[in-house]
Amino acid sequence: MSVVSAFLVPGSPLPIVKRDNPPWGALAVAMEVAGERLRASNPDTVLVYSTQWFAVLDELWQTRAHSVGTHVDENWHEFGDLPFDIRADQEMAEACIAAAIEAGVKSKAVDYDHFPIDTGTIVAKHFLVGDADIPLVICANNLYHDGETTETIARVAVEQGDKLGRRIAVVGVGGMSGSFFRHEIDIADDHVAVPAEDAWNRKILDLIAAADVAGLRAAWPDFAREAKPDMGFKQMAFLLGALGGGYVSAQVLGYGPLYGTGGAVVHITP
Amino acid sequence: MAQGQIVAGYLAPHPPHLVYGENPPQNEPKSRGGWEQLRWAYERARATLDELKPDVLLVHSPHWITQQGHHFLGVKELSGKSVDPIFPNLFRYSFNLDVDVELAEACCEQARELGLTTKMMRNPNFRVDYGTITTLHMMRPQWDIPVVGISANNSPYYLKLDEGLEEMDRLGKATAEAIRKTGRRAVLLASNTLCHWHFHEEPEIPEDMSMEHPQDYNGYLWDMKVIELLRQGKTNEVFELLPDFIQEAFAEIKSGAFTWMFSAMGYPNIPAELHGYGTVIGTGNAVMEWNLIKAGLAQAA
Numbered sequence: 251m252s253v254v255s256a257f258l259v260p261g262s263p264l265p266i267v268k269r270d271n272p273p274w275g276a277l278a279v280a281m282e283v284a285g286e287r288l289r290a291s292n293p294d295t296v297l298v299y300s301t302q303w304f305a306v307l308d309e310l311w312q313t314r315a316h317s318v319g320t321h322v323d324e325n326w327h328e329f330g331d332l333p334f335d336i337r338a339d340q341e342m343a344e345a346c347i348a349a350a351i352e353a354g355v356k357s358k359a360v361d362y363d364h365f366p367i368d369t370g371t372i373v374a375k376h377f378l379v380g381d382a383d384i385p386l387v388i389c390a391n392n393l394y395h396d397g398e399t400t401e402t403i404a405r406v407a408v409e410q411g412d413k414l415g416r417r418i419a420v421v422g423v424g425g426m427s428g429s430f431f432r433h434e435i436d437i438a439d440d441h442v443a444v445p446a447e448d449a450w451n452r453k454i455l456d457l458i459a460a461a462d463v464a465g466l467r468a469a470w471p472d473f474a475r476e477a478k479p480d481m482g483f484k485q486m487a488f489l490l491g492a493l494g495g496g497y498v499s500a501q502v503l504g505y506g507p508l509y510g511t512g513g514a515v516v517h518i519t520p
Numbered sequence: 521m522a523q524g525q526i527v528a529g530y531l532a533p534h535p536p537h538l539v540y541g542e543n544p545p546q547n548e549p550k551s552r553g554g555w556e557q558l559r560w561a562y563e564r565a566r567a568t569l570d571e572l573k574p575d576v577l578l579v580h581s582p583h584w585i586t587q588q589g590h591h592f593l594g595v596k597e598l599s600g601k602s603v604d605p606i607f608p609n610l611f612r613y614s615f616n617l618d619v620d621v622e623l624a625e626a627c628c629e630q631a632r633e634l635g636l637t638t639k640m641m642r643n644p645n646f647r648v649d650y651g652t653i654t655t656l657h658m659m660r661p662q663w664d665i666p667v668v669g670i671s672a673n674n675s676p677y678y679l680k681l682d683e684g685l686e687e688m689d690r691l692g693k694a695t696a697e698a699i700r701k702t703g704r705r706a707v708l709l710a711s712n713t714l715c716h717w718h719f720h721e722e723p724e725i726p727e728d729m730s731m732e733h734p735q736d737y738n739g740y741l742w743d744m745k746v747i748e749l750l751r752q753g754k755t756n757e758v759f760e761l762l763p764d765f766i767q768e769a770f771a772e773i774k775s776g777a778f779t780w781m782f783s784a785m786g787y788p789n790i791p792a793e794l795h796g797y798g799t800v801i802g803t804g805n806a807v808m809e810w811n812l813i814k815a816g817l818a819q820a821a
Contacts, residue, residue: 303605304605304606305606306606306718306720307606307607307718307719307720307721307722307801308720308721308722320645321647322643322645322646322647324584324585324586324646324649324671325585325586325587325588325591327591327641327642327643327646328639328641328642328643330643331643331645356721360608362603362608362609362612363601363603363612364600364601364602364603364612365603365605365608366603366605366647368605394720430587430588431588432587432588432589432637432675432678433588433589433637434588434589434637509587509588
């Protein structure tokens with residue numbers, strides 16, 4: 251299999267734009283460790299699925315050769331800009347589009363100047379790829395796709411990487427528990443807003459760290475209902491699809507609050 | 521300073537397809553038309569807006585989603601190219617808009633006084649969402665009237681529906697008070713679709729109107745019921761039905777603009793002028809006007 255490393259990371263911009271805040275700085279450090287490990291796995295291509303790139307018609311794939319610009323998060327605009335410089339693995343993305351259509355998932359290429367690349371993708375690229383010259387294949391989170399379809403998309407993408415001889419790092423971008431503070435808080439005291447959700451996050455991370463995929467799948471429906479994870483935790487479904495449904499080991503590099511939600515940085519070894 | 525007033529409110533939905541169908545110079549993709557009934561509806565709305573001679577247009581858009589509070593555009597001039605993340609093939613629009621920062625700040629402050637979390641958006645690199653831009657273009661393509669852009673706090677989705685819409689009600693009251701205090705002659709734009717059930721695949725030729733139809737019959741029936749009640753001026757009845765309408769028709773008015781606008785206008789039970797109705801990728805869209813001058817609730821210029 252062509253997957254050489256896999257990572258689960260949060261898509262919040264807070265660890266970048268406000269890393270001097272200790273709870274968010276700790277996640278930034280964990281993301282940097284993940285970045286070192288990703289680059290050490292020597293991938294040819296990074297396959298990224300971010301819950302924050304919404305699609306409602308078809309599955310979308312980024313094929314623009316070079317996307318450069320400055321993004322401002324729609325919620326955290328006061329903390330500054332998110333510059334980005336992203337190169338696409340066009341050959342693999344085009345192959346993914348064709349194969350996804352073949353697999354019954356209508357797919358389209360996105361190749362437009364000024365296309366609004368989502369915050370989560372930019373955050374992941376910043377920490378995990380950094381300035382390394384590694385191209386990305388980025389695909390959208392179609393809001394109507396369930397976990398099974400999401401796994402299929404990831405599996406199909408990795409198959410195309412195999413055919414093209416790519417070494418692939420896979421990144422699932424999205425949050426853990428979803429409850430957040432709606433009011434202004436003392437950010438230095440940020441914490442997971444609901445203790446029961448904090449407990450759920452820790453339980454799920456324990457299962458992931460133990461490579462207990464059967465246990466994870468069994469707990470998933472209750473986790474989704476009771477902890478309201480970002481998009482039902484579809485980013486993890488994407489990772490499992492890319493990993494062929496299982497993996498050797500995983501290490502939680504960081505876990506903490508992001509304005510009340512839960513964020514985790516996990517390195518998965520295929 | 522004369523006391524400000526709201527002179528009208530419009531239901532002004534934002535499918536980018538309407539801009540695409542019109543082929544304005546600001547939009548890169550070019551079409552062979554399409555969605556004419558809705559675009560003609562907007563032509564009529566443009567004409568009545570012109571007669572109102574407002575100082576400012578306030579727009580509440582469901583595509584600027586915020587979690588921590590209700591946000592207001594707070595940079596005097598914002599420009600750039602807005603590419604729709606869902607329909608980048610249809611909407612790549614170069615915009616340049618003037619913001620009425622004084623009124624935006626007043627709205628922000630009034631809403632905070634009413635207990636809402638609020639925030640001014642001061643980042644000059646901010647990308648204005650396509651919902652705001654589409655609604656403003658369709659209502660006033662000259663871009664010669666200052667605007668106030670208001671985010672859609674996700675409270676109707678995050679909290680219980682009634683709790684979320686209660687926040688939008690307060691936001692509307694705050695908006696009205698800010699308009700009154702700042703002496704503005706204001707028009708409100710609720711950037712919302714009605715029934716929001718939509719296609720899941722885009723037609724090969726997006727503007728092929730032989731493919732366009734309501735996605736859901738029950739949703740269509742709901743749209744007709746709500747529009748008819750609004751045409752009869754039965755606002756109170758519509759708001760009683762709102763939770764069922766939102767639930768059954770997946771109505772985008774859940775995001776709050778409709779409630780915000782009616783709250784600011786004082787929920788007048790006056791007949792709406794329906795400029796037109798049509799579907800876009802199956803969703804139901806009505807362009808409607810509540811003219812408070814004609815109703816004797818505001819003064820002519």
